[in-house]
Amino acid sequence: MASFASTGKIDIKRQTGFGFIAVACLVALYLPILVVLVFSFNNAMSIGASWQGFSLRWYVTLMKNQGFFDSAILSIVVAVAATVMSTILGTMAALATTRVKRWRGQGATMLIITSPLIVPEIVSAVSLLAFFSFIAQAFGISFGILKIVLAHTSFCIPFAYLPIKARLEGMDVTLENAAADLYADRWKTFRYVTLPLLLPGISSGAALAFIVSFDDFTITQLIAGPGETTLPLFIWSRIRNIVTPELNAMCTVLLLVSIAFIILSFVLTKKKQD
Amino acid sequence: MSELATLQDKEDTRRHRLLALPAILIMIALGLIPLMIVVVYSLMAPGEYGGVVPKFSLEAYVSLIFQRDMFDDTLTFSPAYLEIYLRTAIFGVVTTVLCVLVGFPTAYFMATRPADKRNIWVLLLTIPFWSNLLVRTIAVMFIIRDEGLINTILLDLGVIDHPITLLYTNFAILLGLVYSFLPFMVLPIYASLEKFDFRLAEAGFDLYANRFQVLTQIIIPLAKPGIVTGSILVFVPAFGAYVTPLLLGGGSHLMIGDLIALQFGSSRNWPLGSAFSIVLMVIVMLALLFQLRRSGQVKHG
The missing domain is CATH 1.10.3720.10 (MetI-like)
Incomplete structure (x- = not known):
């Protein structure tokens, strides 16, 4: 044993069975998703597991589904609005809490900004429901779709904030100092040096904020009023009624949108290592 | 010189606080205050059609553990929840x-x-x-x-x-x-x-x-x-x-x-x-x- 180790022949990193578990884990994570995807092309009338041949008919049916389109558009509008707001606020907060002289309240600020990550989603959902219904009762103000945008903005902020903060932490201060030496004022330094360097972090944070908003089900379901149906809510309403592969097609579309944004965010995060 | 530096520091801190303020306000308005409302609601009586009646009551916490008899108001231990x-x-x-x-x-x-x-x-x-x-x-x-x-x-x-x-x-x-x-x-x-x-x-x-x-x-x-x-x-x-x-x-x-x-x-x-x-x-x-x-x-x- 020891002689093996000293000659370097033994692979010290190997642990028996770990490779098998890792591959099994990956298969288990992807199998259900792949089944949904494959059966969205099934030329069958029901979502049973028998394969009746390849067909795009359920995507064609989906394209004609007005409810699907309306909810997809609402989801995009809400996600874009929440992403823009949470990214701007997250960037500002990251700039205020990273690479700065520690200020009183900074720790509390970071805690409150990341708090949506530790509060169970169902608790956030019912507290927002109670909050908006209280405002509606006390002041007679009903926000409509704006309440979904505001709620999404609040829970998207930590997802935008953290990648931007991480990027800032890894950034070289010498470039900004050089700009200051060249008599750039604070704003010019930020606009022409800090911001371009920070951009991959901001884009990565924005992509995550978009996914989190676009995918949200629990909070939206509890606070949405009648007619305010986002895509996940639309799919939810159809689980029990639709028994055709159109449901698979809907799920596939939703999944592909998230995957596109995940890969985008991943690539942008990896950039910082270059 | 050092006084100028301290002044600069104070100015920076003020700037940083201001920069973080919008995010903090959103989190307070849509995170902390709603949670406080839930705390307050848990201490009130239920409204007839949802919502609450603004009247102090510990009934919600009592019914976590006990069941109240409809007729004689006695409490019996009920572990369902x-x-x-x-x-x-x-x-x-x-x-x-x-x-x-x-x-x-x-x-x-x-x-x-x-x-x-x-x-x-x-x-x-x-x-x-x-x-x-x-x-x-x-x-x-x-x-x-x-x-x-x-x-x-x-x-x-x-x-x-x-x-x-x-x-x-x-x-x-x-x-x-x-x-x-x-x-x-x-x-x-x-x-x-x-x-x-x-x-x-x-x-x-x-x-x-x-x-x-x-x-x-x-x-x-x-x-x-x-x-x-x-x-x-x-x-x-x-x-x-x-x-x-x-x-x-x-x-x-x-x-x-x-x-x-x-x-x-x-x-x-x-x-x-x-x-x-x-x-x-x-x-x-x-x-x-x-x-x-x-x-x-x-x-x-």
């Missing part, structure tokens, strides 16, 4: 343990791949990490239904005569929870193992430790911060799970998250739902403190 909390806690703990058992070997395997392959593995785990939870849960439902993939294959192979009931069981919920939150465990453990210096393992081998000893005495203790973070990331959403038991438990196997939503919906006892939420929050916070203290010990040790 406590049982649901217990069930939820068991689901949360078992999910976390299963995720560690599967997640650690996976993360270890990933961390010991060559650098270019590691990136692919990380991407492959990042995709389910962020993918839509509702769709992923529906996907599990498709597989374990009576007409789903598993039963169809087993029937075709002649292993079974009629489908095994998997959906709407405790097993289905557990499977769904592990499936949903496994990536939350793998990625933090991977992050802590990625930085692991394998010369330490080599030193262990030189001192005649076997593979198992190197794993349990050297690698696992050093990966503990990742395991603790992963456990928090799995336990908190598993304990507060709402969609998973709703879809895979079929309404007969409630977890506390569903019970909360139910109180704010059809059966409409908002104070009771608020009390449930507060108790849930307290348990989650205690679990967090417990875990953080344990990870704190690692640093000292």
